[in-house]
Amino acid sequence: NAGVTQTPKFQVLKTGQSMTLQCAQDMNHEYMSWYRQDPGMGLRLIHYSVGAGITDQGEVPNGYNVSRSTTEDFPLRLLSAAPSQTSVYFCASRGTGGRNQPQHFGDGTRLSIL
Amino acid sequence: DAKTTQPPSMDCAEGRAANLPCNHSTISGNEYVYWYRQIHSQGPQYIIHGLKNNETNEMASLIITEDRKSSTLILPHATLRDTAVYYCIVTTVQGAQKLVFGQGTRLTINP
Numbered sequence: 611n612a613g614v615t616q617t618p619k620f621q622v623l624k625t626g627q628s629m630t631l632q633c634a635q636d637m638n639h640e641y642m643s644w645y646r647q648d649p650g651m652g653l654r655l656i657h658y659s660v661g662a663g664i665t666d667q668g669e670v671p672n673g674y675n676v677s678r679s680t681t682e683d684f685p686l687r688l689l690s691a692a693p694s695q696t697s698v699y700f701c702a703s704r705g706t707g708g709r710n711q712p713q714h715f716g717d718g719t720r721l722s723i724l
Numbered sequence: 725d726a727k728t729t730q731p732p733s734m735d736c737a738e739g740r741a742a743n744l745p746c747n748h749s750t751i752s753g754n755e756y757v758y759w760y761r762q763i764h765s766q767g768p769q770y771i772i773h774g775l776k777n778n779e780t781n782e783m784a785s786l787i788i789t790e791d792r793k794s795s796t797l798i799l800p801h802a803t804l805r806d807t808a809v810y811y812c813i814v815t816t817v818q819g820a821q822k823l824v825f826g827q828g829t830r831l832t833i834n835p
Contacts, residue, residue, distance in 0.1 A: 614767075641821040652811065652825030653768065660821070668822060700767050704821050710756060713823060715767030 612636050616701050616716035623691045623723050631686040631719050633701030641704040642684040643713065646670065646697040653700060659684055691723045727751070728812045733830045742799040744829050746812030749793045754816050757788060758823070759797045761808040768811065768825075771797065802833045 617632045635642065640661045645653035645668075655668030659678040673695060675687040684703075688695060698720050702713040729747040736742040748757065758773040772779055772786045774795075779786040785798040799806055811828040 643821055643823075645823075645825075652827055653823070654825070655822055658821055669824075698765065702767075702821075710773060710817055710820060712758065712760075712770035712773065713768075713821065714770070717767050718765065720765075 614701055614703050614714050614716035616699075616719050618719060619717065620720045621722070623688075623721065625691060625693060625723060627691050628687070628689050629691065631688075631699055631701075631721070633684045633686065633716060634682050635684075635701075635703040635714070636682065637703060637705060637714065638681060639703035639705045639714075640681070641706065641713075642678065643668070643702045643704075644674070644676065644684070644686045645700045645702065646695075647700065647718075648697050656686065656699075693723045695721065696723045697721060727814050727824065728826055730810075730812055730826065730829045732827060733832070735832050735834055736799075736802050738804060738833050738835050739801055742802040742806065742831060742833070744797040744799075744810050744812075744831060745794065746797070747794045748812070748814045751792050751814050752816075755814045756817070756820070757786065757795050758813045758815065758820070759784070759786065760811045760813065760823075760825075761806075762811070762828070763805075763808040771810075802831075804833050804835065807831060807833045 643658040644656040657676040659665045701716045705711040759771040760768040788795045809828040
């Protein structure tokens with residue numbers, strides 16, 4: 611009963627480094643999303659996907675890339691990390707069956723860029 | 725531009741009902757009202773949602789006014805574990821995977 615699993619839980623990067631935040635869900639959900647949350651703020655949508663092979667931009671997509679090759683996985687890539695990307699990143703998934711399925715969130719990845 | 729307005733903070737005594745208001749005066753006919761909460765720094769947790777009828781589940785009740793311009797989330801017997809930030813979000817079915825989070829209400833349950 612894993613739900614949405616995010617790895618790593620914590621990461622420290624230097625400016626300019628690249629990395630991939632992993633997100634996996636075992637609920638066969640079509641929809642997946644990435645959000646970031648800065649201190650004292652609500653979550654903001656980075657990218658989302660409505661199914662394998664289909665992605666789209668959210669509110670704050672700059673500096674991030676995504677791909678969706680399988681239903682289960684939705685990795686988020688930082689190509690050249692910047693201090694402004696220091697944040698907590700949450701992945702979420704949502705099913706399409708039934709009456710307006712809600713989003714299920716992972717526990718987050720806490721990322722610091724030095 | 726925020727589609728919902730919530731008080732920034734509220735307090736409630738343990739064991740009492742916590743009533744969290746939300747104004748959404750520009751809500752459209754096909755938009756639902758969703759409530760999520762975030763305990764400490766964990767990922768948001770879904771609580772309840774509704775269109776126009778009142779809803780109840782094992783966690784809470786949602787009361788939506790007849791004109792749908794406001795709603796109230798009710799936690800019937802608040803416990804210390806209900807201390808969290810509560811987010812009221814309005815969105816369509818199609819938009820429910822693109823949630824727009826405001827600042828929410830920081831609810832503190834006091835012993």
